Every structure is written in C-alpha cells, then in structure tokens.
Amino acid sequence: MSFNIVVLAKQVPDTHNVGKDAMKADGTVNRAALPAIFNPEDLNALEQALRIKDKFPGTTVSLLSMGPVRAAKILREGLYRGADKGYLLSGREFAGSDSLATSYALSCAIKKMGKVDMIICGRQAIDGDTAQTGPQVAEKMGFPQITYTEEILDVTKKAITVKRRVERGVEVLKGKLPIVITVNGTAAPCRPRNAKRLMKYKYAKTATERQTSGTDYIDEDHSYLILNEWGANDIDHDPKWLGLGGSPTKVKSIQSVVFTAKESKKITADDVEIEEMMKELIANHTIG
C-alpha cells in the first residue's frame, strides 16, 4: 500500500524576528530586510507526510509552493528533509491573489499532478495568520478537511484517523480519503536535513534558475534535479479566478500603527521607588 501525498508549502518573511529596519519610512513593510523562511507549520505538515512515507514505502511526497522564483529554496529544503518532488507555481498572473485566488490556483495545480490521496499543509502562514488556504483548497477539490491536526494516528487504504488540538481540548476524527489535513505547530517538529540528500539535491533547480545559471541541460540520469516550474499556462484554469481579479477581498487602505505616547512615571528597581509606587497603587484603589 502506498499513497500520493501533496504537501503545500509557502515561503514567508520571518515575521517572528521583525527587526527595527523592518518598516520603511512610508509605513510599508521592508520585505528585503526580513529573511525568507519555510513557513513553520508547513514543516510540521511535511513531517506528518514523511512519517506516512516511512510506514508505507513507495509513497510519494510532492511539495507544492506558489510564489516567486526564489521560493524554489524551500522546495530544495523539503527535498533535503525527505520529500520526493518539488513543484513551483509562479507567474505574474498569480500576483495580488488573496487566499481564495491562491486556493483556486493551487487546486488547479494539484489536479494536474495526478491522483492524490492526501493534501497536507500547515494550519496557517505566519505572514497572514488567516488559516484559510487549507479549507479553501479542500472546498475547491471537493475533499473533506481536518484542520488543527496534531498527529495523524493511522492511515488505511480508505480512511485516516487524526488527533486534532483545539482551544479547549482534543478530538479524534476519522475521515475518508482523499482528504485535506492542516497541521498545527504543536505537532512533531520536522526532521532535520539528511546529509546524503543534501548532496544529492543541492543542484536541484527550476527552469528559471537553470536559465539564469546557464546550466539549462540536464541528462536523463539527473532528472531528479528538476524542480517543476509551472506558470498559469501549464495549469487548466479559468483566468477570471486567478490573481487580483479572482480575489473578492480588496485592500482599501493601509495605515501604519502609531500609538499616542502616554505621560509616564519613570522609576528604577530601587526599593524606595518601588515602595512608593505600590503605595500609590493602593491609595488610588488600583490594587488592594
């Protein structure tokens, strides 16, 4: 028994480490100042897929990412850790996509990838925290979904059993394949890179990367070094659902956040000053 698993992955700016130069003077985000990383929960998703592959050899784990050409970096990262194939969906037709247009494009790409048993992705991406892409891909594919997954407990030919963690507890759900699973950050962390795989896939490239590095030719023995790169023309789609036009939500305006500074009392860790403050708080009934 083996499965075809698609793992959705996004390259995101590392918003957890937002430095002082992350904002430009005009209040917009300076993406260049933020390192681009593998969206953390997508790595948790990859690990769940790789565990299924460990149990059922012959399973294929394909990574799919929509993004600019530089997002190929996370596909290689996934190959180093155990994924079998990488697919990049890239092109200006996709620019300005909200989560719905993104999900539509991803679902068209998945349909082109052939028969799929499971689509696994992170619950949400740290640059938006919307958690919409997984469920929307599921709806576009007509698959059921299980979100907030902490662990895939069991998979059989037809069914999957999943433990999910929500605000106040856990649930164990059993669903039918094919299905979409979104994975929480509380799930097992992704295994590290494998040294052999790192050597093997170091030069895996997308067509655009091969062109820019002048190594366009790949002989048959090295076909594993091909990262599939698809544009809108490569997928069967209706253009009206792509990009900005396919996005029902529009950004009306953006403002940088400013807080009006308060008049504050500045003190130190000195005993007298702390005692004074505590006395004031008691006197004005804030505490006590």
Next chain:
Amino acid sequence: MNNLIVYLEIEDGIVGDVSLELLTKGRSLADELKCKLEAVAIGYQLDKIGDQVFPYGVDTLYLADDKRLSPYTTLPHTSVLVNLFKETEPQIAFMGATSVGRDLGPRVSSALFSGLTADCTSLEIGSYEDKKAGKTIDNLLYQIRPAFGGNIVATIVNPECRPQMATVREGVMKKEILDPNYKGTVKKLDVSKYVSDEDFVIEVIERHMEKSKLNIKGSPIIVAGGYGMGSAENFKMLYDLANTLGGEVGASRAAVDAGFVEHERQIGQTGVTVRPKLYIACGISGQIQHIAGMQDSSMIIAINNDPNAPINAIADYVITGNVEEVVPKMIKYYKKNSK
C-alpha cells in the same frame, strides 16, 4: 434579505461569548444599515438558544436542530450555511475566529465565492471608490485587521461579493445586552433539505473538551510575562505576584512559543484581548501584536531592562530594571503596605 447574520458557536447548549460579542457588534451595524440582525444555531437540542440570544437584539433566529449536527463537523455545518445564505442572501456574515469559525468560514466563503477576512479587530460601515469601474459603493463593511506581522492595519472590503464575511477573536468586541425583553422570531429549518448524507464522512471518535478554568479576560489585574522572563521557572514569580494582588497570569506569544506557559494565556492579536484595571508587563518588548490585545487597560506598568522598549510608550509606570529584582520587591512592598 440583505440582513446581517451571526453564526452561533454552541458548546453544551451554551452560546459562546465570542458569538454574543459578535451579536452586540452586529446589532449596532445592523441599526446603521437599517437591516435586521439574524443568528443561526446549528446543532442538537437547541430549544434554549433563543432565550440566550434574543436579549442581544436578534430579530430572526434560524435553528438547524438534528442529532447528527452535534458535535461540530465541517461539511454539514458548511452545507447548512451555504444553502441558507443562498436562500436569504445576507449582506454580512460574522463568525468567531475560533477553531470552529476558522474551519467553517473559509469553506463557506470558497463555496460562495465571497471574500472572508480573518481576525478583524474592528468592523465599520463606509464607502469605497472603485477607481477602475469609476463608481462608489456605499454601505460596505470595512474589515479592519492588522496585516503583515501587525505593523500595519489594513482596511479590507468586498465590493462585489456577498455575504461580506469576517471572523473576530474572542474578547475583541464587547458583549452587551440590548434589552432583556427583546423578542425575535424563531425559524426552524428542515435539516434534511440543507444537508446531504455525503456530508457525514467525518466521524468524531473521541472528544475531550475542558471548560476553561482560566478567566484571563475577566480578571481585573493581569501580570503578563514575556520572553524576557527567561524561563518557565522564572514565571513562578509572576504567579506569586498575581496571587498576591488577586490577578491572573498572561503572556506574550514569544513566551508561549518558548514553552514558558500554556497557549491559553497568550494576550494579543492572536491570543485574547483584555481590558483589566491593571496590566503589569514583565519582560515584554511591546510589539504591536501584543499591544493590540492590552492597550485598553486602565493602567499599565512596564518592567523592562531596556529603557527604550516600545511598551514603555504606552505605560503609566515605566520601571527600568530586571524582572528578577523588581517583581519580588513589588510583592514585598505590597504585603508591607496593604493592610
């Protein structure tokens, strides 16, 4: 038609606070739009739901009452909403930004091709100029949310698609009873017309939900710790201070991510929003996403060894020093002076 509808989250027959908060917000927006406020309850044994929600100003309550609809699973709840929305064409639909709302909302929005904005922190009515089409649309829902790591706030609109959907986290809006005697009408839905047997492909095998023991939202005093606390061990002094003052312990996301405390205590954009009488921020830098969840506190004390920490800008007392030194002294001098 063209009303505003709120999806009610129900656990053990009780409507969740997040839904009641949305009803209060929904009522005021519905008044502004001169439309009705509606609510939909999907589950089992829903006879008591009306008593809980009518006081918040609900005009119409739809009930989809069927044993198979409880506990929540995605597809049947999606089908009820999608079919109900097709029939009643609401202009606006709200859900809690909870594990239910965030599972259901995107699925419904995808099926209806209607835009959804997650985790809104403010909702208003306004107009939008579509420059390309050369027209202005009035009475649109402004879905206001922090974007890109929260350093900016974006106002999102859905000019064309209906309903305009938004999710909001618990505690962001205030719940307020409109009139204890408010009367709305109940409409029972014939569930078999809304769901199909194929919707029941996911089976709930086990379910352990705890009633939250914590009540951070309701606590008048919150002692919150950040990454600067350094360890779970060091958090103990915050529990001591909170116990001494009669408060609860909260945390920043960095402290939660580091494993110092449980997620339930996270305050901020992706945690709970609080408005206590006193907020003591210990070793918290004050990134915008954190401030978003506590800026309405009546009084703020910041303890930080960095005199330039952003949190200081919104604090009433700025204590420049190490938490390890300051917190025990606060306990000591409270005890000494409080009787």
